Amino acid sequence: MPEVEPDITADELDKEVLEELRSLPGDLADLVGRHLVAAERALEDDDPDRAHEHTKVARRFAARIGVVREAAGIVAYRAGHFSEALSDLRAARRMTGSDVYLAVIADCERGLGRPERAIDLVRSPEAERLDRAGRIELTIVESGARRDLGQHDAAVITLQRLPELRDPQPKPWSARLAFAYADALADAGHQEAATDWFGRAMAFDEDGETDAAERYAELTGSVIEDLEEDFDDDASYTDDLATGDLLGMEAHEGRVVDVPERADVPDDQGSGSQDAAEPQQASVGVHGGDVQDADVQDAEVRKADVADPEDPDAGARDVEAQDTDGADREAPTESPQVPDEDPRVQAEKPGVPDEQPAVRHHEAEQDERTQDRAADRPDAPEAKEHGETPGITPAFIEPDFGDALGEPTADRPKTDD
Numbered sequence: 001m002p003e004v005e006p007d008i009t010a011d012e013l014d015k016e017v018l019e020e021l022r023s024l025p026g027d028l029a030d031l032v033g034r035h036l037v038a039a040e041r042a043l044e045d046d047d048p049d050r051a052h053e054h055t056k057v058a059r060r061f062a063a064r065i066g067v068v069r070e071a072a073g074i075v076a077y078r079a080g081h082f083s084e085a086l087s088d089l090r091a092a093r094r095m096t097g098s099d100v101y102l103a104v105i106a107d108c109e110r111g112l113g114r115p116e117r118a119i120d121l122v123r124s125p126e127a128e129r130l131d132r133a134g135r136i137e138l139t140i141v142e143s144g145a146r147r148d149l150g151q152h153d154a155a156v157i158t159l160q161r162l163p164e165l166r167d168p169q170p171k172p173w174s175a176r177l178a179f180a181y182a183d184a185l186a187d188a189g190h191q192e193a194a195t196d197w198f199g200r201a202m203a204f205d206e207d208g209e210t211d212a213a214e215r216y217a218e219l220t221g222s223v224i225e226d227l228e229e230d231f232d233d234d235a236s237y238t239d240d241l242a243t244g245d246l247l248g249m250e251a252h253e254g255r256v257v258d259v260p261e262r263a264d265v266p267d268d269q270g271s272g273s274q275d276a277a278e279p280q281q282a283s284v285g286v287h288g289g290d291v292q293d294a295d296v297q298d299a300e301v302r303k304a305d306v307a308d309p310e311d312p313d314a315g316a317r318d319v320e321a322q323d324t325d326g327a328d329r330e331a332p333t334e335s336p337q338v339p340d341e342d343p344r345v346q347a348e349k350p351g352v353p354d355e356q357p358a359v360r361h362h363e364a365e366q367d368e369r370t371q372d373r374a375a376d377r378p379d380a381p382e383a384k385e386h387g388e389t390p391g392i393t394p395a396f397i398e399p400d401f402g403d404a405l406g407e408p409t410a411d412r413p414k415t416d417d
Helices: 015-021 024-044 048-061 066-078 084-098 100-113 115-122 132-148 152-160 174-187 193-202 210-218 227-263 273-282 293-303 314-330 341-346 356-376 380-387
Strands: none
Touching: 015 024, 024 048, 048 066, 066 084, 066 100, 084 100, 100 115, 100 132, 100 193, 115 132, 115 356, 132 152, 132 174, 152 174, 174 193, 174 210, 193 210
8 A cells, every 4th residue: 555645634525525435434435535646646646657656545435436446547547557547437337327538438448449439428428518618628539549540630630620729819728739749740740830830839838748749859859958947057157147237337337437428527627627627636525514515616717717796705714715725736646625614603712813814815816816727727717607506605604704715614513603
């Protein structure tokens, strides 16, 4: 007696099967039910011989139960025991009165070398009572019987009469029907058409129910490997490759973005191009709490331009901006620089002398610097046209530099303007 796995229970059977097994004693019903479940699992594992051993045990203890004889007949048919299968299925047909397995019975007749009896079953009155799926299966058996008799053209015509053969939508019988038609075409000598239909059967046969893939490979000379394993391996490799390409692309794009920005700046702009590049470096080290951190880049671009003569406070603001920019240009590698402390805060501290004269002195120096820079940089208005946003930038660089200049920025408290 074959061993039954411990986790198998009779409760896994359908309710109809359990109802029929209730006529048996409790322990016997459980034993038969467990062997039927074990046989079903063996078929799922593509092991019909092991399934056949389990159904033989079930039939020995419950030979008068219709579902048991049906199961025994189907498993024997799958295992290639056609005589035993024919006996069990005929017995089940008498017990249940169902003709659902008529196509299997006819195919067993073929397996036993009696294709004429198979054709007789196709013409029997019982065949008229079959549903659509049953009639298609019986027609497939008839086509095979015609081939057994050497009637190859008749085998092809038998399947051509089925309208389901031309249905492009996948159905439960699509793979078997297309495979049977391709097989009939191959036996009739229509190799090219057979190749096409084997390919169609292979497309329908997602579960590997037929040998369509192998037959297609034989006719085309191609090699077909395990698609599922290859798909898993290729998917893993593709994911890794795509990730690597993505990372490399990001790094490459980063370099491409930086290069054109520098290449677009003409060399004849002189110090203006250097000032335009410095705000991006300085903005990295500015803390979020400082007053001028929101528009450092706009402010620095403004510092590179000529002071607006219509703004009375532009001189005072540009004095501090030029001092800071001058230090940045003298040592560009030491950026980012921290901006100076708000002079208004320093003015409130006791003991700090009034440095208003220094402001006027720096204003004079700024006028001279402005004239020199305007003479040296004739394209400064163009830089202002592209880099400055009139009407927006002054609103963000409004701080009053007061009376004190040059105080270290690191000591400046954070203020809100």
